[in-house]
Amino acid sequence: MSAEPISRREIRAAARKRSDRQNMLIAALSTIIVIGGGILLVTTRQGWPVVQETFFSVDAFRMSFPDILRGFWIDVKLFLVVEVLVLIFSLLVAVLRSTRAPALYPFRLISAVSTDLFRGIPTILVVYLIGFGIPALALPGVPNDPIILAAIALTISYTAYVSEVFRAGIDSVHPGQRGAALAVGLSRAQAMRFVILPQAVRNVIPPLLNDFISLQKDVALVSVLGIVEAFRVAQIEAASTFNYTPLLAAASLYVIVTVPLSLFLDRMQKRDRGRRRLEEARR
Amino acid sequence: MSVPVLEIQGVTKAFDGKPVLQGIDLKVEEHTAVVMIGASGSGKSSLLRCINLLVDIDDGDILLDGEVVTDPAVDPQRVRRSLAMVFQHFNLFPHMRVLDQITLAPVKAHGIPKDEAVEEARALLARFGLADRERDYPDQLSGGQQQRVALIRAIATRPRALLRDEITSALDPELVGEVLEVVRELKVGGMTMLIATHEMAFARDVADEVCFLHQGRVVERGTGRQMIESPQEPETQKFLARMLATRAV
Known part of the structure; x- marks a missing residue:
């Protein structure tokens, strides 16, 4: 240690470092006690071996996982197709609802009514209604493939939600932007296309992703139509072996997809907050 | 008269x-x-x-x-x-770079070829001391620079x-x-x-x-x-x- 006087800056830095180290130590200790204690408490109970065998059986996992994974591939494909369809239709509905041309009035009315309608009906009911209802009509030229009908049902249901997200995005763009776009001589349609929509979409990316995480889980609803996707496979396995491990295996597959999406969403929202703060600081 | x-x-x-x-x-x-x-x-x-x-x-x-x-x-x-208008709060398009924001109306509303519009926009930017700012977004500019961009955007359509x-x-x-x-x-x-x-x-x-x-x-x-x-x-x-x-x- 040198004898010469230490600067205020160094004293502060040292104090900060000391307190940081102390905080970390406390956090680590607390985590070990709470979580370690919890695990110890659960695994030493009398019933634990039964729980382990029923939900976390390695054998049952090994037996069922390949089939579940194959089933999950159907979920993924369905998700990707429905996702794209929902984006297209909901954007169309949102833009349509913000138009003012009198000739488009019936379309505005239809999209407003159907949005309110389908947001109110449980998705599972829509899937059931379309998946079983349409084949029952036995109309020529109408698809009977349950996967196609499931995709239609999910698209209808989710378009209702997502179009509202886009509409909120369009409303969130400051009216002065539209004024400025018109003032430079753009038409209403051009103002929408080049000025309002790009900002609207950017503003609603977080809630959009949120709805997609929902959709990614809700594709499992199509199992009611007898489509053998991950959840259905797991259900069949569980029912025949009285072991619930396959269900957890299926659950983990959904989680593997949704968790990265959520983390990505969190990061984006954080960045967005940072950018907004920066913008405000500039004003 | x-x-x-x-x-x-x-x-x-x-x-x-x-x-x-x-x-x-x-x-x-x-x-x-x-x-x-x-x-x-x-x-x-x-x-x-x-x-x-x-x-x-x-x-x-x-x-x-x-x-x-x-x-x-x-x-x-x-x-x-x-006509052209410069708004109180400029109402610049936050999602567009300076150059794009200036050429948008000449190209889309006045049918001027893109090259020509870009050339003219660059000339205006240079005239108002913003030659090195064409790739910036509005939030990267100072208040005075934003105001000049708003003005250039307005007069680029030759009102x-x-x-x-x-x-x-x-x-x-x-x-x-x-x-x-x-x-x-x-x-x-x-x-x-x-x-x-x-x-x-x-x-x-x-x-x-x-x-x-x-x-x-x-x-x-x-x-x-x-x-x-x-x-x-x-x-x-x-x-x-x-x-x-x-x-x-």
Whole structure:
């Protein structure tokens, strides 16, 4: 240690470092006690071996996982197709609802009514209604493939939600932007296309992703139509072996997809907050 | 005498029954700058928005080069293409780079080939000292730079007249000088302008005519010097006394 006087800056830095180290130590200790204690408490109970065998059986996992994974591939494909369809239709509905041309009035009315309608009906009911209802009509030229009908049902249901997200995005763009776009001589349609929509979409990316995480889980609803996707496979396995491990295996597959999406969403929202703060600081 | 570029004849406008414009008469001759002064809410901004057909007027008429543009049969987009507007808060498009924001209207609304529009935009950027800023987004620019981009965006369409709605809160002194300089430059270039402002220096130094608006009427008009230094109407005197008490001219 040198004898010469230490600067205020160094004293502060040292104090900060000391307190940081102390905080970390406390956090680590607390985590070990709470979580370690919890695990110890659960695994030493009398019933634990039964729980382990029923939900976390390695054998049952090994037996069922390949089939579940194959089933999950159907979920993924369905998700990707429905996702794209929902984006297209909901954007169309949102833009349509913000138009003012009198000739488009019936379309505005239809999209407003159907949005309110389908947001109110449980998705599972829509899937059931379309998946079983349409084949029952036995109309020529109408698809009977349950996967196609499931995709239609999910698209209808989710378009209702997502179009509202886009509409909120369009409303969130400051009216002065539209004024400025018109003032430079753009038409209403051009103002929408080049000025309002790009900002609207950017503003609603977080809630959009949120709805997609929902959709990614809700594709499992199509199992009611007898489509053998991950959840259905797991259900069949569980029912025949009285072991619930396959269900957890299926659950983990959904989680593997949704968790990265959520983390990505969190990061984006954080960045967005940072950018907004920066913008405000500039004003 | 030639036909004025802009002529406002007895224009009235009420919002929700509250009168904002109560019979405004005003003319802007070619290559001149007319400046409107008056307290917030006196109708300056509303008049500019009416001229640009962003707001429908109730009574009276607005003429552009002798044509009545407030006739319901007139296509507003055609009128707006020959006018330009700089908004109080600039209303720049936050998602577009400076160059794209300037070329958007010339390319999409005026059908000018992209190369030509870019070339012209670059020339304007250079003229206003923003040559190295064409790839920036608006939030990367200072207030003064944003204002110049808004101005370039407006004049890039080669308008018959430029409408300017100056910010109502005090500009920082450096910015006042900058704006004055830019407007002088535009005047030299022969631009026809109608400007709403709170900067008296501005009114005195660049205006060919100054109009004092009070409660939606033109109460007094005259040359810049005459209006700022020896106003006749008591309302004008009161307004100027208040303005001069709070800021140096």
